[in-house]
Amino acid sequence: MNKSNDYKRVFDHFDEDNNGMVSPSELHRRVGIICHEQVLIEDVQVLVDSLHGNKVGGHELGFDDFVSLMESDNDDDKVEDLRKAFRLYENDGTDCITPKSLNRMLDRLGESRSVDECAGMISQFDLNGDGVLNFDEFKAMML
Incomplete structure (x- = not known):
């Protein structure tokens, strides 16, 4: 990348x-x-x-x-905080944020969205076009 x-x-x-x-x-x-x-x-x-x-x-x-x-913003504390946040969204063990995992997290936060809407949100920051967010893409999005 x-x-x-x-x-x-x-x-x-x-x-x-x-x-x-x-x-x-x-x-x-x-x-x-x-x-x-x-x-x-x-x-x-x-x-x-x-x-x-x-x-x-x-x-x-x-x-x-x-x-x-x-x-x-790439100091160790901020990166570690981002890793913790990433793990909350990536809770299905795939090491990436999928539309389904984003959907589950948004539901927990009271921001209900369809899986298709979540896929659209991910596509805005999916730099390599694989349909999911890896940690580097998540970090780029958040910083």
Whole structure:
């Protein structure tokens, strides 16, 4: 798996208006969809601003900024937290998140979706096209 190509695919997914930049609002919407919880736009703006020397407002992420953001969160504690979260979703022993395992977890969280809807959610971040999410794809999605 080519990490640069994977990042580019995720970046292109976040870049909703295809202008070659990810705005704080685009990042906010995608993170909210992925995390299934309320993320404050102000928190996203602070994150984006921090990549630009803490100068406030008006910044967007180019591809290099996006890669820096993805790779800045690769410390051991965060990776271990992601592994724990991954195991919750991958509870059928396949070492990947399947549409059925995602469906079961969402049901437990009170976010009922059909297996087909779960397959669609997975396909948005399935970088190698195998219909499931492995840990690297999950990590790219979450970071």
